[in-house]
Amino acid sequence: MNQEQIKKQIEQLIAQTEKEIDKVWSERLDSILKILTTLYEKVSDKDGHVGWTEVNKFNRLNKELDMIAKEITGDYSKIATIIKKSQENIYLEAYLMHMFIYEFTTQKIVMPQIPRIETIREALELPIEYIKLLPTLAKQRMRVLDRIRNDIAQGIMAGEGFGNIAKRLRESLGMTSKQSKRVARTEGGRAMMTAKYKSAVELHESGIEVKKVWQATLDKRTRTTHRSLDGQTVGIYEEFESPSGCKGQHPKMLYGLNSAAENINCRCDLMIIIDGKLPEVRRAKNDDDESIVIPYMTYDKYKSWVKGGRAA
Template identity: 35%
Template sequence: MKNQNEIDKYLDEMIEKAERKIDQLFARRMKEIKNQIAAMYDKYSKDGELSYTELNKYNRFRKEMERMAAEIHKDYRELLKMINDLMEKQYVENYLRSAYLYEFEAQVNMGFTIPSAAVISAALENPIPELRLPALLEADRNQVISRIAIEITQGLQAGEGYAKIASRIDGAVHFGRKKARTTARTEAHRVQVEGRLKSAEKASEKADLKKMWDSTLDARTRIGHRKLDGKVVPLNGVFKSLYGGVGKAPGHMHNAKDDINCRCSIIFLVNGQKPEVRRSKIAGKNVVIPFVTYEEWKEQLKKAG
């Protein structure tokens, strides 16, 4: 990693890989729900039609929904672990990889160590209780289950066949998938930026650091964040968005319009420069030389710890 933008690309690819896994999880659930509905039609329909009244006999519908809900609960437990693992990797990787660049730009040992489990745990926990991952996923899970039940009920009451009800389910499950992807990206981005902020706090003990807003400049970037691109503030300064957010970095603006699905990053200027490559002196001259790799540097930290 020669600069902070390369780190950001590496971390974003990690998020994209997690999003693909989320897609696979919901695709599997969609298939199993449709199989369950098909089985309901085979078992309880008359002349190819399944009425809500018939399905509701003997608590059949309630039992089917309970079985469906139990499987969705399992999915969300898996999803919780998946996103937690992603967040931990985002924090640790950005903390250490950024620290590596700061040290070599400033040419001084800054005393970095591998973050402890307690430090990582604290970083992962959203400071707003209702926005913490378990609470978010529980609310999303309950909403998905409710929407599926409503769609099936309305479809049956309208006398719709399997194909139309299956199409209704597509919409409900797609809603859950989209919410899960948004939650994963937003929370991973939040702790990713937190990792860089924490490493910069440590580095500031040995070097002068300022921070710069770094936008992902494409058609998906919100206008307010394009306007912030390149804005430099002191290490402890804040950014102000036209959407009303005020905060220390992207993903930390304390405003949904700024933070949800944000892909912007923060870059630190070390002694006025963006970390690029190690500088050293040979025969009294400043030159750029090959330096210890990130993996070698990280291994040194492990041994020192």
């Protein structure tokens, strides 16, 4: 087993979580469209037109919108549960796989015991308020409720037919699903990095010399601050420091004023160095975004190497 195999297994777990989230929003779209269909059937005239006055009679529209809001609140509760469960599974799998590598490499028993669920939850609990899961989902919930209310109410006021409003709702909930999956991917990646870090701490405490190295993805999409962080080496308990001023123990866990911009969709990795031994090669992306293996170098050297025609 190697790091690439671990990443692939974790990616499969994240992909499964994304499917579960897609299912939640697909079912919610179907439910909203049924509500909208029933509303149109009740208030349409003989030509199929819906009047704003008629739809507001007996407070019909607000009652339906309130019902939709209540159901979406329940959806976000489901999604929070899905993501938390995913984090716990990813943490455990990543922890065990990294421990396997460490024990095989050092030929030493490092893992004291398989982590209990309470230990995993404690490890995943974030001390930084503005990157916690529930507040993030709460903000998303408010935005999607506003979009849905506007899609329906403004469409009816403009005299639009069912088809146009349904199209906008599909687009809005499609965007919402993408946002929820982005959160799930960020949280899944954070769980994997946390497990990798915690297992490295166990290795260090067993008496093995351990350092950690920030590894950015070597391609054009890597954000500038993470290019600067690439290759930064610190002790196991020390923090990495980004040019933005954010700090943290590992990628996807930086804190500070710009933490969201540093953590969301971060593709960086944490490399654990045992007894000072750096690898001879690392992965990068070529101009066609294909994965390639190159001699080990930092992002700055990689950039110069590419500009120089990739000459040896």
